[in-house]
Amino acid sequence: MNTDNVVLGLVQMGMASDPRTNLQKAAAMVKEAAEGGAQVVCLPELFTTPYFPQHGLGSASERENVPCETVPGAAADALSAMAKDNGVVLVGGSIYEKAGERFFNTALVHGRDGDLLGKYRKTHIPHDENFYEQDYFDKGDTGFQVIDTPHGRISPLICFDQWFPEAARACALEGAQMLFYPTAIGLSDNIEQQEGDWQQAWENVMRGHAIANSVVVAAVNRAGREDKMEFWGGSFVIDAFGKTVARAGKGEEIVLAKIDLEHGRQVQEGWGFFRNRRPECYGRLTDRR
Numbered sequence: 038m039n040t041d042n043v044v045l046g047l048v049q050m051g052m053a054s055d056p057r058t059n060l061q062k063a064a065a066m067v068k069e070a071a072e073g074g075a076q077v078v079c080l081p082e083l084f085t086t087p088y089f090p091q092h093g094l095g096s097a098s099e100r101e102n103v104p105c106e107t108v109p110g111a112a113a114d115a116l117s118a119m120a121k122d123n124g125v126v127l128v129g130g131s132i133y134e135k136a137g138e139r140f141f142n143t144a145l146v147h148g149r150d151g152d153l154l155g156k157y158r159k160t161h162i163p164h165d166e167n168f169y170e171q172d173y174f175d176k177g178d179t180g181f182q183v184i185d186t187p188h189g190r191i192s193p194l195i196c197f198d199q200w201f202p203e204a205a206r207a208c209a210l211e212g213a214q215m216l217f218y219p220t221a222i223g224l225s226d227n228i229e230q231q232e233g234d235w236q237q238a239w240e241n242v243m244r245g246h247a248i249a250n251s252v253v254v255a256a257v258n259r260a261g262r263e264d265k266m267e268f269w270g271g272s273f274v275i276d277a278f279g280k281t282v283a284r285a286g287k288g289e290e291i292v293l294a295k296i297d298l299e300h301g302r303q304v305q306e307g308w309g310f311f312r313n314r315r316p317e318c319y320g321r322l323t324d325r326r
Contacts, residue, residue, distance in 0.1 A: 041299040043188045045123070045215075045253075046075025047292040048084075049272045049285045051261030056085040056104055059217050060115045063130075064122075070291045071123035078123075080130030080212075080236040081259040082196050082234050083142070085112055089133075091225075092171040100173050105135040108156065115146055121151030126186045128220040129196050130160065130257065139175045144193040144219060155184040159195040159202060167225040168263060170197070183211040189298050196220045199243055199256065203322065209250035210311070214298050217247065218256040223268035236269050242280075248279040251305035255297045260289050277301035302305050 040300040052059050063080055070233045083089075089103050110219040112132045120127035127147045134143035134323035158177030160171045173231035181204060183192050192208035192215070201220045208216060217230035221241060224230070230265045232238075240256075247254040253276055260270040305311060 038262070041297055043075045043215075043293075043296055043298060044076050045274055045296060046070030046073065046078040047138065047257045047272045047274065047283075047285065047294075048078060048080050048130075048186060049253060049260050049270050049288075049292065050081060050084065051181055051268075051289055052084065052087050052263070054087060056112070060084045060112065063117050064115065066289075066291055067119045067125065067127065068123055070293065071125050071292050073291065075125060075293055077126045077128070077191065077215070079128040079217045079219060079255060079257045081257050082131045082221040083133060084130040084219075084259070085132055088221045088259070088266060090170045090173050091167045091264060091266055091294070094157045094172040097172070099127050100140060102175065103133065105133040105140065106134055108143065108145065110201045113153070116145055116318045117147050117151040117153065120147035120149060124149045126154075126188055126191070128191070128193050128217045128219065130276060133173070134158070135271075137199070140173060140196055141177060142170070142174045144195055146191070146193055148186065154186065155182050155193075157179060157182045157195070159198060161197045161198045166228060170205045181207045181211070183208055189214040191215045191217060193217050196222060199246075202235075202246060202249070205246035205252070207253050209244045211254060214301055215253040215255065215296075216250075217243050218254070220256050220272075221268065222258060222260045225299055226265045226267075236268075236271055240271070240273060244275050244279045244281075247275045248278055248304075251301045251310060253277055253298075253301060253307070255294075258285075260285075260287060277304045
């Protein structure tokens with residue numbers, strides 16, 4: 038068996054108001070993905086709840102009314118069981134984590150035996166109309182994570198992180214071979230796409246991350262209508278030279294994609310993006326404007 042070949046499973050799902058219902062649906066879809074041959078499975082951002090940040094808060098105290106999770110806790114236990122029961126590495130989308138007096142948008146990665154391999158808290162927090170995430174989430178404090186698994190080295194990033202080339206590059210420099218972006222993005226009734234096609238830009242920016250860093254990129258979006266927002270689905274896998282390996286439609290769907298990690302090594306070696314870097318020229322990247 039070629040250990041460089043890995044089958045990814047992306048779970049594109051819509052969310053109900055009850056977290057238990059969402060956990061049960063996620064478990065069923067992870068099982069279906071594993072039965073289809075998936076070895077690494079990823080869920081969407083905030084998969085246990087509707088996308089609550091489309092509604093702003095009047096005060097920080099109001100966020101106590103939004104269902105949240107602790108780690109360890111019920112959602113983490115459920116994710117551990119999904120991974121162990123199906124023998125997969127599971128990128129558990131993300132959950133709304135309460136840690137003491139702070140709240141984070143957190144991705145948990147569990148191994149095939151159900152053990153927690155790593156935890157990542159969302160670094161970049163947007164705050165725009167219908168994406169009022171700074172009302173709910175503190176800035177992530179874990180730094181970027183590269184997690185060793187039997188199927189390669191993976192980095193979980195979360196939604197808004199996908200617009201920042203620095204995040205992808207930082208993970209790739211630490212040895213990530215695959216970037217997973219659990220996501221909650223779509224169109225809002227009250228906002229026009231004046232700049233151009235949002236979905237096309239969303240996919241294209243991640244295609245650039247894949248090529249520039251010689252890594253596989255997988256984005257896992259949610260699907261369906263939630264109040265003023267229509268999530269466009271469109272989950273995809275892009276190889277290390279920008280080819281779209283698989284892409285979902287708009288509805289609930291499991292995407293399976295076979296990728297070749299050796300291909301990424303060949304791209305990195307052949308095109309020399311890393312060995313020809315000039316870090317001494319990049320100081321402005323860490324300057325505050």
